[in-house]
Amino acid sequence: MAMSDTDDWRAAAATAGATGEGFAARAVLIALALGFLALFLVLPLVAVFAEAFRNGVGAWWAAFQDPDGLAAIRLTLIVTAIAVPANLVFGIAAAWAITKFRFPGKSLLITLIDLPFSVSPVVSGLVWVLLFGAQGLLGPFLKANGLQIIFAVPGLVLATIFVTFPFVARELIPLMEEQGTADEEAAMTLGASGLTTFVRVTLPNIKWGLLYGVLLCNARAMGEFGAVSVVSGHVRGLTNTMPLHVEILYNEYEFVAAFAMASLLAALALVTLVLKTFLEWRYGGHLAGGRGH
Amino acid sequence: MEIQIRDLAKDYGTVPALHSVDLDVKSGELLALLGPSGSGKTTLLRSIAGLEQASRGKIFFGEEEASATPVRERGVGFVFQHYALFKHMTVAENIGFGLSVRPRAKRPPKAAIRERVLSLLDLVRLKGLEDRYPAQLSGGQRQRVALARALAVDPKVLLLDEPFGALDAKVRKELRKWLREIHEETHYTTVFVTHDQEEALELADRVVVLDKGRIEQVGTPDEVYDAPATPFVFAFIGDSSELPVTVDQGRVWLYDRAVPLGLDVVGHGPARLFVRPQHWEVGAPANGLAGVVRSVLRHGPGRRAEVELGAGVSVTVDVSDDHAVRTGDRIGLKPSRWRLFLADGQAVAPIPARRPAASGFRA
Ligand SMILES: Nc1ncnc2c1ncn2[C@@H]1O[C@H](COP(=O)(O)OP(=O)(O)O)[C@@H](O)[C@H]1O
Ligand SMILES: [Mg+2]
Numbered sequence: 001m002a003m004s005d006t007d008d009w010r011a012a013a014a015t016a017g018a019t020g021e022g023f024a025a026r027a028v029l030i031a032l033a034l035g036f037l038a039l040f041l042v043l044p045l046v047a048v049f050a051e052a053f054r055n056g057v058g059a060w061w062a063a064f065q066d067p068d069g070l071a072a073i074r075l076t077l078i079v080t081a082i083a084v085p086a087n088l089v090f091g092i093a094a095a096w097a098i099t100k101f102r103f104p105g106k107s108l109l110i111t112l113i114d115l116p117f118s119v120s121p122v123v124s125g126l127v128w129v130l131l132f133g134a135q136g137l138l139g140p141f142l143k144a145n146g147l148q149i150i151f152a153v154p155g156l157v158l159a160t161i162f163v164t165f166p167f168v169a170r171e172l173i174p175l176m177e178e179q180g181t182a183d184e185e186a187a188m189t190l191g192a193s194g195l196t197t198f199v200r201v202t203l204p205n206i207k208w209g210l211l212y213g214v215l216l217c218n219a220r221a222m223g224e225f226g227a228v229s230v231v232s233g234h235v236r237g238l239t240n241t242m243p244l245h246v247e248i249l250y251n252e253y254e255f256v257a258a259f260a261m262a263s264l265l266a267a268l269a270l271v272t273l274v275l276k277t278f279l280e281w282r283y284g285g286h287l288a289g290g291r292g293h
Numbered sequence: 294m295e296i297q298i299r300d301l302a303k304d305y306g307t308v309p310a311l312h313s314v315d316l317d318v319k320s321g322e323l324l325a326l327l328g329p330s331g332s333g334k335t336t337l338l339r340s341i342a343g344l345e346q347a348s349r350g351k352i353f354f355g356e357e358e359a360s361a362t363p364v365r366e367r368g369v370g371f372v373f374q375h376y377a378l379f380k381h382m383t384v385a386e387n388i389g390f391g392l393s394v395r396p397r398a399k400r401p402p403k404a405a406i407r408e409r410v411l412s413l414l415d416l417v418r419l420k421g422l423e424d425r426y427p428a429q430l431s432g433g434q435r436q437r438v439a440l441a442r443a444l445a446v447d448p449k450v451l452l453l454d455e456p457f458g459a460l461d462a463k464v465r466k467e468l469r470k471w472l473r474e475i476h477e478e479t480h481y482t483t484v485f486v487t488h489d490q491e492e493a494l495e496l497a498d499r500v501v502v503l504d505k506g507r508i509e510q511v512g513t514p515d516e517v518y519d520a521p522a523t524p525f526v527f528a529f530i531g532d533s534s535e536l537p538v539t540v541d542q543g544r545v546w547l548y549d550r551a552v553p554l555g556l557d558v559v560g561h562g563p564a565r566l567f568v569r570p571q572h573w574e575v576g577a578p579a580n581g582l583a584g585v586v587r588s589v590l591r592h593g594p595g596r597r598a599e600v601e602l603g604a605g606v607s608v609t610v611d612v613s614d615d616h617a618v619r620t621g622d623r624i625g626l627k628p629s630r631w632r633l634f635l636a637d638g639q640a641v642a643p644i645p646a647r648r649p650a651a652s653g654f655r656a
Contacts, residue, residue: 182377185344186439188364189371190391190446200394204381 048266051259063260071237072245072261078153079228079241080221083160087217090161091168092210096202099176100184113169116162125159125230132158151233156241159227164217171213172206179205208283212276219272223265294355294449294482295320296341301350303336310336311506314350318450321480323473325493328503329529334486337503338452341484342369354449370443370481372453376435378427384438385410385423391446413441416475433464437471444479453485457492465489469496490530494518502526524634527567534608536566540635548604553581553627563636570597570611572630575618581625584608588620600626 053060063069094113098106116124130136132149142149149155183205187197203210225243232239240248242261249258296318303311311333318324326334339345341352343364352360359367378387386393388410392401401409414420417437427435436456443451456472457465473496476483487493493500494514502509502517502525510522521527528535539546543557545566552566574581584600587607591597598618601607610626612618 182373182375183379185364186371186373186377186379186442187390187394189342189344189367189369190394190442191365192390192394193365196394200390201379204379 045266045270048259048262051255052263054259055256059256060260060263063257066257068237068240069245069249069257069261072240072242073264075153075156075240076222076242079156079160080218082157083164083221084214084218086161087165087168088210088214090165091172091213091217092206094169095172095176098173100181110173113166113173115166116164117166121163121224121226122230124162125227127162128155128158128231150231151235151239153239155231156228156239159231160221160224163224163227164220167217167220168210168213171209171216175206175209176202208279212279215272215275215279219269222268296359296450296482296484297353298337298341299351299353301337301340301347301352303333303340303345303347303349309506311340311347314506314508316501316508316511318482318484319499320482322498323476323483323485323496325497325500326484326486326503327490327493327500327530328488328509330488332503333506334488334503335454336506338454338484338486341450342371342452343367344371368446368449370440370446370448370451372436372439372443372451372456374455374458376427376432376439376459378435378439378442380427382426383423384414384419384425384427384430387427387438388413388423388441388445390442409445410441413445416444416478417441418471431464432460433468436460436468440472440475444481448481451481451483453483455486455488458487465492472496494530502529504529521567521632524565524567527632527634531569532609533567533569536568536602536606536608538564538566538633540564540633545633547582547602547606550582554631555627558633560635565634565636566628566631567634568608568628568631570609572628573608573610574627574629575610575612575616576625576627578623578625581627583623583625586618586620586622586624589618600624602626 064073094109097103098110129150132138132142132155134143134150136150149158183201184197187201192200223243224241225247228241229244229247232241232244234240234244234248236245236248242265246258246261246265249255249261296316298314298316298318301311301314301316302309314337326337328334336345340347341359343359343362347360350360351358354368379390382390385407389406392406392409395401410423411420414423417440419434419437419441422430422434427438430438440453440456457468460468469492472485485496494517497514499511499513500517501511504525510517510526512520512522517526517530521530524535527533536547536552538552540558540560540562543559545552545554545558545564547566582602584602584607587599587601589596589598589612592611595614596612596618598610598612599607600610608626618624
């Protein structure tokens with residue numbers, strides 16, 4: 001009894017010492033992290049909104065009366081409305097193929113999915129120019145048939161799809177890997193068709209992960225600058241998306257209008273962040289390994 | 294519905310998992326596939342279900358060639374080791390799933406599905422839990438739901454892959470008895486996989502022993518225990534000791550000592566002699582194979598000794614309470630029942646009758 005008391009006491013002292021030392025280190029690290037966050041994230045965000053509302057809400061609102069600005073917003077929405085569903089389908093299909101089947105070239109496919117993350121966005125745009133541009137591989141064919149891809153909406157959509165296609169697939173693959181194939185097999189032995197199995201068994205199992213991936217994909221699709229900039233051609237009112245329009249306005253010293261447009265993108269980022277945090281908090285267990293991005 | 298398996302083979306890439314398996318499962322029987330890990334039990338079971346595509350061979354359910362039918366039309370009930378219950382569905386929805394996904398023309402009305410679900414819950418002794426979710430059930434309860442779900446579609450055959458493998462020992466025993474009861478009530482032709490020989494021997498009508506993708510023996514629990522067909526089966530099922538012996542001129546030799554088997558043996562050359570611990574008669578050193586007791590340990594109701602026979606050979610021997618056997622004692626051993634396998638594998642000596650050395654015996 002006495003022996004164990006002593007041990008407890010020693011252990012307690014050791015723990016206290018360790019935490020005492022750890023406390024200082026922790027405080028420094030936390031201060032460092034918070035300071036960094038404030039400097040590089042909060043400050044710019046505050047600056048964006050401060051600039052946008054510098055001349056009052058009226059001036060901010062007036063910035064959106066410009067037809068070119070409205071066209072940019074509309075174009076961003078159109079591109080996103082095509083790119084996100086396309087990547088939703090692609091992401092599910094890729095994750096399904098990778099996790100539920102064995103086939104040659106599987107690891108290559110996994111590597112390829114990550115490609116857009118490791119390639120510079122400018123290159124992601126240039127690929128399409130090289131393929132579909134006037135001097136590109138398919139340029140003559142497109143021209144002969146009166147089709148325009150580069151410097152037009154199709155090019156913007158292609159570039160956006162390319163840049164954002166990892167988001168859904170990367171979220172789903174570890175999730176579906178972890179869940180295995182037993183649920184689907186059970187459904188099959190019970191007589192369910194492939195579609196029924198997908199809708200009634202697979203989809204409910206992955207829905208939160210899927211939503212999470214779509215959210216990230218959407219944020220990136222709306223905010224993408226580099227790849228889109230290469231294929232856009234910057235035709236005002238026609239091929240400018242929101243991020244491109246912000247740049248143009250800024251270069252023309254229309255600071256309030258530029259920041260007003262930027263404030264919309266920033267607001268989108270904030271909404272995404274809130275939803276993402278909510279999903280992680282509420283359905284963390286249903287996301288890939290409960291991890292965040 | 295009887296199952297016939299003919300020349301079934303399966304390999305994963307270059308790795309063979311099953312070599313030419315032939316097997317008949319009788320209608321209404323409860324058959325166990327028993328073997329060590331990696332012996333191909335799951336592969337065989339999944340091939341019967343159609344979850345695995347065999348590389349060669351055919352499977353028949355009655356007259357119908359099941360191997361030509363896709364899984365979803367094959368009419369099998371499959372129970373997975375880790376239950377594979379649909380987490381977002383209640384117990385009732387899980388059990389009713391198979392009926393609810395039928396094409397409209399063949400789908401029973403909702404009320405009929407509900408009725409079937411409730412009667413199955415009754416059968417698997419889970420009355421009143423229909424509105425729970427799988428997460429709110431214990432492991433044993435989940436597996437009962439999984440079985441009810443498989444039975445709901447009235448399958449032609451019921452297949453279970455290590456159904457109790459994920460449960461603790463006490464629940465396993467309970468569910469074993471429960472499965473036997475359900476089988477007696479329903480008489481579905483059932484094949485279950487286990488690596489637990491106690492489970493196979495206690496539960497099954499017949500046991501199929503598998504090793505390295507081949508069937509070693511098919512028989513009743515008594516047959517595989519009392520008359521193992523191969524050295525592998527003898528070593529795998531129950532406890533036993535193996536003696537590396539030589540057969541020469543009708544006698545069996547452990548190096549230079551004759552093993553007292555009580556009768557002559559036909560054959561010649563190296564062989565493997567198997568004896569179970571309870572089949573050794575303990576006597577004076579001069580009266581049998583002499584050995585030294587290295588340890589005596591409690592074993593269930595009796596005691597069990599390790600006896601060293603020399604030359605690196607030791608055997609496990611059950612000692613009765615009448616014998617005051619202690620560590621260090623020199624004793625003599627005589628096998629009362631045994632089995633001898635000649636090295637060429639073909640010439641297997643038959644087992645002597647139950648009374649030691651009473652009836653005739655020829656290889
Ligand atoms: N999906 C697979 N891919 C490659 N090899 C496999 C696969 N499944 C099983 N095997 C191999 O086939 C053999 C039999 O496996 P299995 O049927 O699972 O054995 P058991 O169920 O008796 O443990 C093993 O050698 C195993 O490694
Ligand atoms: Mg197995």
